[in-house]
Amino acid sequence: MATINDVAKRAGVSKSSVSRVLNGNFEYMSEEMKNKILKAVEELNYRPNSVAQSLKKKSTQTIGIIISDISNPFWSEVLKGVQYECTRSGYGLMVSSSGEDAKVELENIITLKNKQVDGLIINTTGRNMDLFNQLEDEMYSFVFLDRFNDDLKTDTVIVNNILGAKQSVQYLIDQGHKRIATLLYPVENKSPRIDRLEGYKQALSENNIPIDEDLIKICSQKSESGIKATKALLSLPNRPTAIFSTNTLLNLEVLRGVREVGLNVPKDVSLFGYDDYPWVPLLDPPLSTVAQPAYQMGAKATALLINRMKRKRKTKPRIVQLDPELKIRSSCLPPSI
Template identity: 75%
Template sequence: MVTINDVAKKAGVSKSSVSRVLNGNFEHMSEEMKNKILRAVKDLNYTPNSVAQSLKKKSTKTIGIILSDISNPFWSGVLKGVQSECMRNGYGLMVSSSFEDPSVEEENILTLRNKQVDGLIVNTTGRNTDLFNELVKEKYPFVFFDRFSNDLQTDTVIVNNILGAKKTIQYLIDQGHDRIAILLYPTENKSPRIDRLEGYKQALLENNFPIDESLIKICDETNGSGIEATKEVLKLSQRATAIFSTNTLLNLEVLMGAKKLGFKVPEDVSVFGYDDYPWVPLLDPPLNTVAQPAYEMGKKATALLIKKMKSGKVQKSKIIQLEPELMIRSSCMAPKKVD
């Protein structure tokens, strides 16, 4: 097996010089020496022993990420941002999913730590506060993203979901809607859902509209629940003229529910969804959505974690809040007069 000694001997340099090149440290080194070492590495087909390097440096140059539900297409954009920042900084990535189960989340954390990842990026279930407090006490580096915890102060990257919801409802009110329904999945321990509902309520109250509980539908996280909830708000004696869907999968079920009742979008009911993808403009009609900066969220969370890992110091927790953007297309219009 070729060793670093062999490379140093062939290049006619010291082991420390070879080590510096292998670690990307070219300061105070001539271009000639660097190229001589790189040629020796190539000629000898030398591959550094990553396990030995990890033990020596106490670092595997690997980051772990735990998603709440990897089946949600929203995460593809986030993972692109995470992967981009990892590659830029020379880190590998290990991905897992908790599927919204706190026991699985705990198992993922233990598994990734056993794999000796240098730090974690977590879209938390919100139900393992004691475990994360232990990580804080150990000074183990981790960052929350997409969701935050009121019970735990740690570095977090989130989207301003209150603002996204408020801007959506204000847009619909400006179009003339005063019967606006909202569909959500259960909000317990899920800060984005809590904030979207809060933004909905704030916008109504700021426009002197009452909060009508019959227009707020908390859907089970099962296929078809959004379809039934859509039917319910459209069958009310004073039915909804607009529906705000707060989740990618609910967006499609709202459109399906309206179609099953024979309602046309936007002629009979306006629909405003959450999350934006390349296929959204291809829907019939092209759907208005709140676009989240998924790629940017992934990049910023990764950059924040890497900075935290390199610092090695306990610093005041930082919350980075990104702004959503309304994508206006063809699924909303002024309401017809409802008898």
């Protein structure tokens, strides 16, 4: 491989002049010299040593992201936005998943820091506050994504989940439903889940519909938990006429649960889900959903992180809240019972 000395020798200039050109510093340099150096770089196919540059600049031009559940297709859309902004800004990307395990999250943060990533985007489990406070004290750059934590003020990108849940349940109420169930994964330390439950309750309360705890099912994240919860709901003497599902994977399990008890969506029970993808209209029936701006979330969180890394000083944290959008399809009808 060619070295910077080889380039300098080929161009007939000093090594410092080559270094200035490679760093984009053309001030006080003639056009002739600049072109001569660039020609030598091209002829020798010179590539700067990224490790050496990182040591010199104390930057690897790489960021890391830690997501909670790599199996959820929501995160593939988020990562597209993150990757776009990284590429646009000249940064590499390292991805890891915590699997909703606080210990794994902690290990991932330490590993990525040891690999010298310049900053982190974190979809936090909400259980490593001591570490986050330590990162704040060190002025290490990180941004929370999708989940908000009241105990730590840092740049955060979230969706207005109260609004999304409230609007979807209101849509079901407007169709005449009063027995509306909801399925969620455990809500502890998970602001999106807390907010979706809050939006559900607000819609009921504002329409003078009593909140029935029997219609609120907290599912484990083990496979088929949503199927079992759906079957339990539909076996109630006064079963719900509509279900509000709060997660992509739960959406699919609710559909399966309804079919396994011999009922039909939307003829026997209406279903309004969360998250929207190109394949959702292909479901039977096409599912009404709350669409999150996942791509924009990823891009915005990355832009916030890069700006924070460049400032290299403490600034007032920014909370960016994006609005979801309802996608109305044919999975909801007025109640049949």
